[in-house]
Structure formats: structure tokens, C-alpha cells
Amino acid sequence: MNIYVGNLDFKVNEDELKEIFEEYGTVNSSKVVTDNFSGRSKGFGFIIMDDQTEANKAVNELNGATLENRKMVVNEAKPRKQY
Numbered sequence: 001m002n003i004y005v006g007n008l009d010f011k012v013n014e015d016e017l018k019e020i021f022e023e024y025g026t027v028n029s030s031k032v033v034t035d036n037f038s039g040r041s042k043g044f045g046f047i048i049m050d051d052q053t054e055a056n057k058a059v060n061e062l063n064g065a066t067l068e069n070r071k072m073v074v075n076e077a078k079p080r081k082q083y
Contacts, residue, residue, distance in 0.1 A: 001055035002077040003047040008032065009068035010041045020067065021047045025054025046077055 005017065018030035032045040049055040055076075063074040 001049055001052055003049065003055060003059060004044065004073070004075055004077040005047060005062075006044040006073035007070050008041065008043050008045060008072065009070050010043060012041065012045075012068060014045070017045055017047065020062070021049065021058050024058035024061070025049055025051050 008017070012032065014030045014032050017032060018027050021027045021030070026049065028048040028050055030045065030047050033042045034040060035042055049058065059074050059076065062072055064071050
């Protein structure tokens with residue numbers, strides 16, 4: 001499952017994000033989206049977990065959880081719109 005994680009503090013990096021989700025199961029990859037020019041975090045990222053049960057548990061328990069004084073928005077990622 002591809003999981004969207006929003007409202008991240010700009011200091012959160014991919015390793016920290018992965019570590020949080022590993023408490024719920026195996027994480028295949030973590031990505032914090034950054035600005036191409038400044039390299040600064042855009043405040044959101046993605047986690048990929050293969051096990052659907054583990055992924056659902058992570059989404060349910062982490063949505064609204066506080067990380068670095070910000071409440072995360074965690075849900076299943078939706079496919080990008082094709083224009």
C-alpha cells in the first residue's frame with residue numbers, strides 16, 4: 001500500500017519517517033518530497049508497505065498523531081491525476 005503522510009514538520013527526514021512506520025511492520029520505502037530548487041521539504045511524503053494489514057493499522061493509528069508538534073495526516077495515497 002502506498003501511504004500519504006502530510007502536515008510533516010520541515011525538519012522530518014526519510015529515515016525518521018521510516019522509523020515511525022516500522023513500528024507497525026516492514027517498510028519498503030520512505031520518501032519526503034522536497035522542492036527541486038531549495039531542497040527543502042514540502043511537508044509531505046510517502047511510505048510503501050506491502051502487508052495490507054500492517055499498512056491499515058499504521059494509517060488508523062498514525063492519522064492525527066503528533067510528530068514534532070504537528071498532527072500528521074495519514075491515509076492511503078491516491079493515484080496522481082492525469083492531465
